[in-house]
Amino acid sequence: MNNLFPNNIPQLMQVLEDWEYSRLKGEKLPLEYFTNQCPEYSEQIRRCITMLEDMDWLMEPVPISRYANIVDANSSLNSNFEQEYNACCKEFGYQLIEPIGYGGSGQIWKAEGLGGMPVAIKIISLDNKLSMKEIRALDLFKTIRHPHLLSIFGFWFKNNKLWIASELADNNLYEIHQSYLDRGDSGIPFSLLIKYFAEAAEAIDFLNLQKHRLLSGLDSFVQHGDIKLHNLLMAGNSIKLGDFGLARCIGPETNNHSGYFTTAYAPPEYFEGKTFPASDQYSLAISYVRLRAGAFPFSDKPSEVIASARFRTPDLSKIPSSERPHLEKALARNPRERWPDCKSFVRALKHCAT
Structure with a gap:
């Protein structure tokens, strides 16, 4: 590589x-x-x-409204479709309510658990090449708990599909940012943005820098592997890191990785066949720039990302000058030159406003 x-x-x-x-x-x-x-x-x-x-399948989840011309809620086809899915869920104590998203990783439905508790049900065909990664991730996250990690309640196999029940998020940082733009604002206010990223940093450091006892009995550090705006979820009034399908065990340096990052958020070492604990930090910094500047610091075109990953320099011209050195450090080509942890990185950004 x-x-x-x-x-x-x-x-x-x-x-x-x-x-x-x-x-x-x-x-x-x-x-x-x-x-x-x-x-x-x-x-x-x-x-x-x-x-x-x-x-290619690492597309962003698409809201169900985009599929209105394909999935008609009143059609007999969709009615049969829901009946089949509901039968699979009721057996395990869940009632499907409505589909809320589609993506390369499968379908996501809003549902109710015992006592009317709102949950999300993710449905992945076992024929999907992502299914084995999701199954592996369940070993990592079924026993891991943190206030800023989306909780997994259970999973089961039925009708050649993997079904995952998890905490239901209200929306994600991309959608929150868009709601501010739609109101005529420039984006999420800095004080709120820093709060959200500080919470995300806590979750990432918890995964990256602490050893976790897995269902397999092994102790390991964990890399999320797909930090991006659509996976920084809002549940209640706090950020929850979600979508663990690409998570994996890591050491100080991992060679010949089998994981994936979404191209626009991927660190340069990924394209050299390596990942480090600081790889998630790089993706977090990309996410911050995307919201703070309104654009990615590099081209998000996949062909350009792969071809120039080793040489590119971030465009931080739309970022306040006091924040740029901290972002340049988090986006360093050499992962060993980045911040020692995500909390230190976000803390440095916060101090720019004081």
């Missing part, structure tokens, strides 16, 4: 952009079509495209 990036970055980027354009048009061109454009880097191109294909 260390030779993933050739020196001729513009040439590689052009090939990856051609691949991305063909994918968006729905064309199914063979891999050789792209490797033949630059034969001297055919192996790097093959690995980059494979990585992009693996990341």
Whole structure:
């Protein structure tokens, strides 16, 4: 993996952009079509495209309203669909209410548990390549508890699907930010933003820096592996870190990882086949910049992210100057040069307002 990036970055980027354009048009061109454009880097191109294909299902969850023309609540097809799902849930003490999102990881439904307790039910086909990652994550998180981690209540297998019952969040930081913009504000006020990120930092440090006893009996540090705005959830008045499907056990340095990050939030070491405890911190910093500046500090185009990950410099021009050094440290290319923990990083940002 260390030779993933050739020196001729513009040439590689052009090939990856051609691949991305063909994918968006729905064309199914063979891999050789792209490797033949630059034969001297055919192996790097093959690995980059494979990585992009693996990341393709890491789309953001889409609200059910986007599917109004596909899923008609009054249709007999959807009625049968709900009856089947409700039968699977009632057996385990849950009543489905309504679908609230779709994404590469499956479907999410609002439901009720015993005593009318609101819960979220995530449904993943066992044919989905993500299902084994979700099952592995359940070993990590079924026994881990923290005030700022979304709680998992239980899971079961039925009709070739994995069903996960968890705490129901109200919304996520992306949606909260959008609600402020819709009202004509510039975004989440700084005091609230820092509060939310301080709570997220607590949860990330809890996972990254403390050993946890897993269901398997092993003790291990844990990496979330997919910190992003859509996984920073609001439940009540506090942030809860959610969606643990990409979480994994880690050491001081993990080589040949089998996990994924969402491309726009992925640290450069990920593209070299490594992850560190500070990899989640990098993604948290990307999330902060996205809200504070209104844009990502790098291009979020997958082909450009992969091609330039080792060389890119963050654009922090829309961030207040007093905050930039702290963000530059959290976004350091070398993970060993980042903050020792996420709480120190967010604390430094908070002091910029005092």
